[in-house]
Amino acid sequence: MSGLVLAQFLGLSAALLGIGLFGILTRRNFILLLIAIEVAINAAVLNFVYFAGFASGPGGVSGQAAAVVVVGLAATEVAVGLAIVLALNRQRGSINVAEASTLRQ
Amino acid sequence: MSLEELAFLVLAAIAVGTALAALLVRELVHTILWISVFFVALSGIYFLLQADFLGILQLGVYAGAVTILLLFGVMVTRKRIFSREAATGIGPFPLALALVSIVILSGVAAGLPTQPRTVHAYSPAALSEQLFTTDGGWLVLLGLTMLSALAGAIYLVREGRE
Amino acid sequence: MDAVSWTWFLPEAFLLGAALVVFLLDAVGVRKIEAVGAVSVGAVLLALLAVISDLGFDPLGFLSTLPASVIDSGGGSTSLYAFSSLGLVFQGIFLLSALLVALASLSRPSDEAGASVFYGLLLMATLGMMLVAIAADLIFLLIAIEVTGIATYLMVGYTRKDARGLEAAMKFYIIGALSTALSFFGASLLFGAYGSTNFLVLSQGLGGVTESTLALVGYAFLIVGLAFKVTLVPFHAWAVDVYDGAPTDVSAFLAGGTKKMGVFAFFLVFIGPLSILTARAVSCSGSVCVAPYDFRPSVQLTLGVLAILTMTVGNLLALLQKEMKRMLAYSSVSQAGYMMIGIAIGTAPALAGATLQVFAHVFMKAGAFLVVAGVSALGVGPLIAQYRGLGQKRPYLGVAFALLLLSLAGIPLTLGFVSKFVLFSAAVQASTVPGQSFFFWLAVAGLLNSAVSVFYYARVLKVMYMEPPDPAVPLDGPAGDPTAGLGFGRTAAIILAVVAIVGLGIYPQPVLSAIQSAATHFVATGA
Numbered sequence: 001m002s003g004l005v006l007a008q009f010l011g012l013s014a015a016l017l018g019i020g021l022f023g024i025l026t027r028r029n030f031i032l033l034l035i036a037i038e039v040a041i042n043a044a045v046l047n048f049v050y051f052a053g054f055a056s057g058p059g060g061v062s063g064q065a066a067a068v069v070v071v072g073l074a075a076t077e078v079a080v081g082l083a084i085v086l087a088l089n090r091q092r093g094s095i096n097v098a099e100a101s102t103l104r105q
Numbered sequence: 106m107s108l109e110e111l112a113f114l115v116l117a118a119i120a121v122g123t124a125l126a127a128l129l130v131r132e133l134v135h136t137i138l139w140i141s142v143f144f145v146a147l148s149g150i151y152f153l154l155q156a157d158f159l160g161i162l163q164l165g166v167y168a169g170a171v172t173i174l175l176l177f178g179v180m181v182t183r184k185r186i187f188s189r190e191a192a193t194g195i196g197p198f199p200l201a202l203a204l205v206s207i208v209i210l211s212g213v214a215a216g217l218p219t220q221p222r223t224v225h226a227y228s229p230a231a232l233s234e235q236l237f238t239t240d241g242g243w244l245v246l247l248g249l250t251m252l253s254a255l256a257g258a259i260y261l262v263r264e265g266r267e
Numbered sequence: 268m269d270a271v272s273w274t275w276f277l278p279e280a281f282l283l284g285a286a287l288v289v290f291l292l293d294a295v296g297v298r299k300i301e302a303v304g305a306v307s308v309g310a311v312l313l314a315l316l317a318v319i320s321d322l323g324f325d326p327l328g329f330l331s332t333l334p335a336s337v338i339d340s341g342g343g344s345t346s347l348y349a350f351s352s353l354g355l356v357f358q359g360i361f362l363l364s365a366l367l368v369a370l371a372s373l374s375r376p377s378d379e380a381g382a383s384v385f386y387g388l389l390l391m392a393t394l395g396m397m398l399v400a401i402a403a404d405l406i407f408l409l410i411a412i413e414v415t416g417i418a419t420y421l422m423v424g425y426t427r428k429d430a431r432g433l434e435a436a437m438k439f440y441i442i443g444a445l446s447t448a449l450s451f452f453g454a455s456l457l458f459g460a461y462g463s464t465n466f467l468v469l470s471q472g473l474g475g476v477t478e479s480t481l482a483l484v485g486y487a488f489l490i491v492g493l494a495f496k497v498t499l500v501p502f503h504a505w506a507v508d509v510y511d512g513a514p515t516d517v518s519a520f521l522a523g524g525t526k527k528m529g530v531f532a533f534f535l536v537f538i539g540p541l542s543i544l545t546a547r548a549v550s551c552s553g554s555v556c557v558a559p560y561d562f563r564p565s566v567q568l569t570l571g572v573l574a575i576l577t578m579t580v581g582n583l584l585a586l587l588q589k590e591m592k593r594m595l596a597y598s599s600v601s602q603a604g605y606m607m608i609g610i611a612i613g614t615a616p617a618l619a620g621a622t623l624q625v626f627a628h629v630f631m632k633a634g635a636f637l638v639v640a641g642v643s644a645l646g647v648g649p650l651i652a653q654y655r656g657l658g659q660k661r662p663y664l665g666v667a668f669a670l671l672l673l674s675l676a677g678i679p680l681t682l683g684f685v686s687k688f689v690l691f692s693a694a695v696q697a698s699t700v701p702g703q704s705f706f707f708w709l710a711v712a713g714l715l716n717s718a719v720s721v722f723y724y725a726r727v728l729k730v731m732y733m734e735p736p737d738p739a740v741p742l743d744g745p746a747g748d749p750t751a752g753l754g755f756g757r758t759a760a761i762i763l764a765v766v767a768i769v770g771l772g773i774y775p776q777p778v779l780s781a782i783q784s785a786a787t788h789f790v791a792t793g794a
Contacts, residue, residue, distance in 0.1 A: 003107055003109060003110070003220075003221030003222045003223050003224075004107075004109055004110060004113055004153070004154070004221060004222065004223075004224055005110060005113075005218075005219055005220070005221050005222075006217045006218050006219075006222070007214045007215065007216075007217040007218065007219050008110075008113065008114070008117070008214075009113075010210065010213065010214035010217060011211065011214045012117045012120065012121070012150075013452075014207055014210035014211055014214060015121050016120065016121070016124060017207065017210075017448075017452055018204075018207045019121070019124045019125055019128065020124075020448065021207075021445075022128070023128040024441070024445050027128060029133070030437065031133060031136070031175060031178055031179055031182070032128060032133075032136065033441055034175065034178075035127055035128065035136060035140050035175065036128060037441075037444045037445065037448055038140070038167075038171065039124050039127075039128075039140075039143070040445070040448035040449075040452070041444075041447070041448045041451065042143075042144075042147055042167075043448075043452060044448065044451040044452040044454070044455045045147075045159075045163075045455075046147065046150065047452065047455030047456060047458070047459060048455045048458060049150075049151055049154055049156050049159050050154055050224075051455065051458055051459035051462075052156070052225070052227070053154040053155060053156060053224035053225050053226075054222065054224060054225070055225060055462050056462070057462065058225075058227075058231075059462055059463060060225055060227070060462060061227045061231050061232055061235045062235055062239065062240055062458075062463065062464070063455075063458050064156055064158070064159060064227055064232050064235075065232060065235045065236045065240045065243065066240075066243070066406050066454075066455075066458065066464065067156075067159055068158075068159070068162060068232075068236060069236075069240075069243045069244065069247055069406065069410065070451055071159075071162055071163070071166050071167070072166075072247050072251075073247060073250060073410065073413055073447075074171075075166050075167075075170060075171055076247075076250050076251050076254045076417065077413075077417070077444055077447070078171050078174055078175070079174065079254055079258055080254045080257070080258055080417055080420060080421065080440065081440055081444070082174060082175075082177075082178045082258075083257070083258035083259075083261045083262050083421075084261065084420070084421075084424055084433065084436050084437050084440055085178055085182060085437075086178070086181060086182070086261070086262045087261040087262060087424060087427055087433055088430070088433045088434065088437060089181065089182045091428075091430045091433060206484065206487060206488065206491075209484055209487075210484060212480075213480050213481055213484055216480060217481075239345050240347070240406075242347040242348065242404075242407055243347070243406055243407060243410055246398065246407065246410040246411055246413075246414055247410060249283075249391065249394065249395065249414045250410065250413050250414050250417045252286070252290075252391065253286075253387070253388055253391040253392075253414065253417050253418040253421065254417050254421075256290050256293075256384060256387055256388070257384060257388055257417070257418065257420075257421030257422075257425070258421070260381060260384040260421075260425070260427070261421065261424060261425075261427060
């Protein structure tokens, strides 16, 4: 027999979201923060794709469309984040969020 | 257990393992390597879900473009990458909330149907029909984000003349 | 529904067209702040006139391109946008904040780098906010928020040479991306529960208990994601650092403008067409359907507690600040708490009060930040203590700043008083319904907090008027010219804000009645 189990997918996406949040809250290196954010957003993309696959009617295709759009949005965000990193890097030669900070906590 | 389910479990284990590894290893270049494997594993899951277009998109955009972009970022900003990690400024409450919601999510997952099902496959034609007619507004808005990202990012990184 | 015409989007088209012109001018080398600023102010003004005439005020008939039959008719089950009158009111509010900032920024040094990027991004951010106000689809809403988000991250860092601005941009970016990830995760769960992201489909209830739980968790993630945008306590910590580190004109736009976008999204999630209160499982046997659990009371209680927490934490921390921008930032956090009171109650009068509070806040907060930006260009600040003698040396500027602060504190004859009066009286009125006496305490907490806030605003007034000027700071320009050192644009923006606050504080009727009727329509479309 063949087939996939819906519950396992939600388990995977919950785990990925958890890893992403863990990274955002504990890592201080900006590149690692970008990666953690990407992991969290990928959890959302995964949700859209499998909910579209398991949908009962043909309306589920809009879930795949949403996944396409979110992938594009996440790529845009990475580009903007890197632009900020590069500008800051030129300023002071470190991209560590906590260390580089002259803002008060 | 079906063959597909087995394939999913293997890919899921790879995805979770590589995502964790990417965030935990000490060398940033290794991080990029792990995260590229993570993107490829997710793409495999999309193929398993019969979402071929998404699988290819994931390979092209994430495993290809985003990985290269991140690698580029690591190479350009190599100075003083490692230093002591400090408080985030986000605070413990959102962290607790995140943990609680993950636990709740797992509970919800336990309540979902556990019998295997075959998934819907949508043809790329149906997907593009949806993407360019009914949900066309999403793409227009995506274009707007890219316009401001383009203009602003170029300005931030180009050498000023002042 | 009428056939869709592009002219329905005339205000948005003005903004996009102007943004493209500004970016193209930048590409061909025209970067003078006067040129790009004039294009931007003109486009925002045209868009504002178009929105106002769509609302029925009709100052310029030919700009009213939205058929009256479209407004408040709701969207279809596949449409991405719908025009509600409250959405149009918010479009006006967003455009006013953009107008104030665009006007004031005209006064920056004309050889300053990045003027065209600043104005282009300002227009794009405003465009994103306009789109949020017409969203009828969750993905559309979230991408529109992201249009504004991307533009504002870059605006905070646009000075490029200023490390503080770039660090603030980085912090803002991380929090923004986190909020985006959480919101989209919530949206994906809602898609899983309902099979659609359209507001109309989302408001029609659910079949089973499993989907209902999925939907609730989805809403929770969505709300947490949006709470970062509204700077709701405990998701507020980033705001103060960002408002403090950003160029002050950008802070004015963030506090006065983009935060209101999150407030409108909260209106959608809690009161209007996307209301969480409809997301309950409907169990049917035969033709009889019952909703097993109504969680409106618990949602209202949670929101009420968060509102009180936000007001109190914001006000108490504002009391402790020594720097002007940080004090204004914390006061902005506390103002979000007042708006949350209206959302917690959810009746039409309360919603009108919250909207009026948002409207007033644009002028008060953006105006105050614009004064701070102008004064710091004269060499005063960043500490509150350095404002000493400002009221004696620059009487006009001092009076303007004093009026803005008094309005923030809610002193009678200002717009800030009117909005708080409408909001708190709606709370008291709602508390007379049996089982809702809790709302009375919301009004009491709001009043107590207003009293606390008077302390730190009065402290600024005392420094400005009671302490002798610092001889080292040459505050007074040549020969008593009231605009000296401020420039024409900033003076015009400050005058606009002060006139609006005092004028509408004395005679609020035209704005109040428009907001009240819009709020009534909006509540009717929800649960």
